[in-house]
Amino acid sequence: MTRAEVRQAILNIIEELVPDEDLSNIDDKEKIRDQIELDSMDFLDIIMELRKRYGINVPEDDYPNFITLEGCMDYLAPILKDR
Amino acid sequence: MFERKRIVITGIGLTAPNGNNLNDFRNALLSGKSGVEKFETRYMGQVVAGTCDFDALKYQNKRELRRGTRAGSIAIYCANEAVGDAKIDMTSVDRSRIGIYVGTTEHGNVETENEIYNISKYGYDTQFWTHHHNPRTVSNNPAGEVTLNLDIKGPHYCIGAACAAGNLGLVQGYQMLQLEEVDCAIAGGVSESIHTFGIFAGFKSQVALGTHELPEKVSRPFDADRNGIVVSEGGCLYILETLAHAQQRGADKIYGEIVGYANNSDAVDFVLPDADTQAVCMQKALDFAGLQAQDIDILNAHATSTPMGDQQEAKAINKIFAASDNTFVNNTKGHIGHAMGAAGALELAGNLPSFQDNVIHPFLNLDNLDPECEVRNIVSPDPLKRVPIRYIMNNSFGMLGINSCLIVKKFEK
Numbered sequence: 001m002t003r004a005e006v007r008q009a010i011l012n013i014i015e016e017l018v019p020d021e022d023l024s025n026i027d028d029k030e031k032i033r034d035q036i037e038l039d040s041m042d043f044l045d046i047i048m049e050l051r052k053r054y055g056i057n058v059p060e061d062d063y064p065n066f067i068t069l070e071g072c073m074d075y076l077a078p079i080l081k082d083r
Numbered sequence: 084m085f086e087r088k089r090i091v092i093t094g095i096g097l098t099a100p101n102g103n104n105l106n107d108f109r110n111a112l113l114s115g116k117s118g119v120e121k122f123e124t125r126y127m128g129q130v131v132a133g134t135c136d137f138d139a140l141k142y143q144n145k146r147e148l149r150r151g152t153r154a155g156s157i158a159i160y161c162a163n164e165a166v167g168d169a170k171i172d173m174t175s176v177d178r179s180r181i182g183i184y185v186g187t188t189e190h191g192n193v194e195t196e197n198e199i200y201n202i203s204k205y206g207y208d209t210q211f212w213t214h215h216h217n218p219r220t221v222s223n224n225p226a227g228e229v230t231l232n233l234d235i236k237g238p239h240y241c242i243g244a245a246c247a248a249g250n251l252g253l254v255q256g257y258q259m260l261q262l263e264e265v266d267c268a269i270a271g272g273v274s275e276s277i278h279t280f281g282i283f284a285g286f287k288s289q290v291a292l293g294t295h296e297l298p299e300k301v302s303r304p305f306d307a308d309r310n311g312i313v314v315s316e317g318g319c320l321y322i323l324e325t326l327a328h329a330q331q332r333g334a335d336k337i338y339g340e341i342v343g344y345a346n347n348s349d350a351v352d353f354v355l356p357d358a359d360t361q362a363v364c365m366q367k368a369l370d371f372a373g374l375q376a377q378d379i380d381i382l383n384a385h386a387t388s389t390p391m392g393d394q395q396e397a398k399a400i401n402k403i404f405a406a407s408d409n410t411f412v413n414n415t416k417g418h419i420g421h422a423m424g425a426a427g428a429l430e431l432a433g434n435l436p437s438f439q440d441n442v443i444h445p446f447l448n449l450d451n452l453d454p455e456c457e458v459r460n461i462v463s464p465d466p467l468k469r470v471p472i473r474y475i476m477n478n479s480f481g482m483l484g485i486n487s488c489l490i491v492k493k494f495e496k
Contacts (some may be wrong), residue, residue, distance in 0.1 A: 019145040044214045052211065080286070 001080040003073055009080070010072050013049040019041050028069040054080060090257050091494060092338040092435070093329050094160040094169025094322030099429050100133030100315050100419045104164065105436070111418065112433045112444040113466050115426050117299035119313050125200065125280045127287070131298040132277040133420035134316025142232060152194060152276035155228030157318035157425075158185055162229045162269050169322040169334060171267065173233060182265035183226040183239035185320070186248025186272030188481070189425040190241065191220035192279040202392040225273050230302050245481025246385070247346070248272045249319065249427025250489045254344050256323045264395040266328050270460050273318035274423035282314055289354070289390055302421070303448035304386035304414045305393050305456040312387045313420030319428035338435045339475070339491040345373025349484025356392055361399035361478075361486050368476065368488040369403070376407040378474050379490070381443055383430050384414045386456075387421050396480065397456040404459065410476075411469060413462045417447030427479030431489065434475050438493040443467045 001009065011023055014036065021036050032038060046066065050056045056079055058066075065075040095105050100118025102108030111118070123134035139148055139156050142163040147452040148156060162183070166173060188466025198212055205211040218224065226239040238259070249272030276282050286292040293301040293311030302313040321338075329337065345367035349357035369376060382404065386393045404410045415430040422429050437443055446463040477489045 017146070017149070019149075037146075041214060048211070048213065052205070057210070 001077070001083050003077050006073050006077045006080050007069065010046070010069065013046055014038070015046050026069060028073070031067050032069060050076075054083065072080070085415070088261055089326035089345065090260050090323055090341045091326050091329050092321050092341070092491070093324055093334045093336065094165040094171070094414070095319065095338060095432055095435070096164025096166070096168060096471050097317070097319040097429060097432055098135040098137040098157060098160055098424070099319075100135055103135070105432060108433060109436050109444070112415065113442065113449050114145045115445070115464070116418065117447060119298050119302055119315070121298050122277065124283055127280050127283050129479070130283050130292070131301050131313055133313060133317065133422065134277060135316050137223040141316070147232070150215065151228050152223040152224055153278055153316070154187065154273050155191060156356070157273045157275060157316065158225040158229050158320065159232045161271065161273065161320035162233060162317040164271060165320045165322045166233065171322065175335070176368050177266070178234060179236040180266040181235050181237045182256065182259050182268050183229050183235060183237070184242060184252050184259065184268055184270040185226040186242045186244055186250070186252030186428065187222070187225060188245050188248055188276060189243070189276060190222050190224060192281055193275055194219045196279050196281060208418050210268070229269065244487070245483060245485050246421065246423060246426055247479040247481040247485045247487035248424040249429065250344070250477060250479040250487040251412075252347065252428060253321060253341065253431075253489060254346065254487070255342050257344070260323060260325055262286070266324065268323040269320050270323050271318070271320040272430035273317050274425045276423045277316045286312060286314065293388055298487040300378050300448055302388045303450070304384065304388045304416050304446060305397070305452060305461070306388075306449050307451040307453040309388045309390060309393065312389055313416075315420035315422040317419065317422035317425040317429055319425055321428070337494040339438060340494050341373065341489065342492045343368045343490035344488060345371060346368045346485075346487045349486065351484055354482055356395040356480055356482060358395040358398035358402065360484065361396060361480060362402035364486040364488045365399065365403045365476065368490050372490045374474065374490065376404045379404070379407065379410045379476045380472045381434050381437060381475045382410050382412045383434055383475065384412055385480045386414050387416055392480075394453070394455040396478065397458050400458045408459065411443050411460045411462050411467060412458050413443055414446045417449065427477060427487065427489070430479070431475070431477040431491065434477070435491065437472045437475070441470045441472055442469055443469055443472070
């Protein structure tokens with residue numbers, strides 16, 4: 001997957017969690033939770049969907065990588081590059 | 084003995100398989116419209132059930148719907164409808180003085196089955212088990228979701244009482260108002276039970292799940308050819324207040340006044356009901372209300388369309404009401420099936436408009452009365468005009484021999 005495809009994969013997951021929100025103007029460098037109403041349970045849903053869709057197990061210590069969209073992409077792009 | 088306050092019903096919100104507000108529900112009962120349809124369920128294929136089609140997005144957004152449970156969604160819909168019906172201004176009322184008391188037959192089965200099915204797709208690896216499971220399955224979930232939706236800070240919990248739960252939710256609200264724990268009670272019952280295949284499978288294994296060529300004919304309480312129940316979802320929540328509180332805030336309608344109730348246990352069998360104890364329950368409710376059998380104008384029978392259950396209840400009714408020529412017996416499960424935790428609450432709601440329009444809705448599908456179920460003044464097949472109608476008795480009985488009986492009076496100043 002390209003970096004752009006990884007970005008879209010994350011947004012696809014978030015879209016299902018918050019179907020009422022508009023994700024078109026999301027800033028990759030800003031904290032996701034400052035831009036979209038996501039709580040800690042939603043965050044765990046993102047981790048779960050990564051597990052279900054891509055077989056990725058994110059250890060708890062790595063959760064801080066997911067604060068911004070850019071952080072998500074930095075973390076996941078190497079893992080998903082061959083998918 | 085402390086002096087009891089007068090407790091009145093000032094709002095109703097409901098969803099039934101044949102109507103999503105009191106007017107539609109009432110009209111469906113009067114016109115013999117069934118809400119029972121074919122229903123697909125996991126592992127069992129096609130069954131019949133009463134399903135509700137209320138607009139779940141009326142009071143919740145998609146995210147909230149996704150986060151919560153079906154029972155929570157039903158409770159939220161009913162609570163909001165009831166609050167609106169009672170014209171309670173949630174911005175000005177003290178929301179820490181509102182209590183939520185929701186009767187349920189069971190809770191947690193739907194979510195647990197869904198999750199087990201979910202992880203079965205991943206080789207039963209529990210890493211795939213949802214973190215949402217616990218808040219969804221705690222027994223207070225349906226009531227708790229209402230507090231989140233309406234920002235209510237008062238007490239909330241569910242009352243687990245099998246098929247008597249709808250009445251008992253109301254009783255709990257009544258009692259909390261007497262104790263001055265709250266100024267307003269949102270009380271009644273809900274059921275999401277059709278979304279668990281287990282309930283159908285359980286009843287089928289018990290040889291208690293009804294069948295008929297036509298879905299709308301399966302549920303046929305008191306009928307000679309009845310052979311089992313229809314499982315339904317639904318919900319009905321009432322706004323209960325003291326009369327003083329209702330008058331002080333200028334409540335513009337009072338559907339009725341709760342004047343008596345009783346709750347007892349057969350202590351006989353896990354499943355089979357006991358006519359003698361049911362009769363004691365009805366008598367206790369009459370005694371509480373200071374009434375004679377003769378005073379009851381409408382008696383809504385619990386009757387679920389099982390061969391044994393209906394017969395036992397008829398026996399119990401005859402023990403108390405055989406001498407009453409004034410008591411007219413009707414039933415709602417022919418129309419809507421058995422709405423489990425919502426049943427008692429919905430069935431009462433179906434009768435409350437009789438205080439105003441003086442019409443008693445009939446049984447449905449009572450084509451051929453079983454002689455074992457003969458009681459006086461069965462209302463069937465047509466609605467019956469009757470003046471006056473002052474007292475309604477509402478029966479709800481459940482597994483493990485739980486019995487409840489509620490008496491509501493036409494409001495008179």
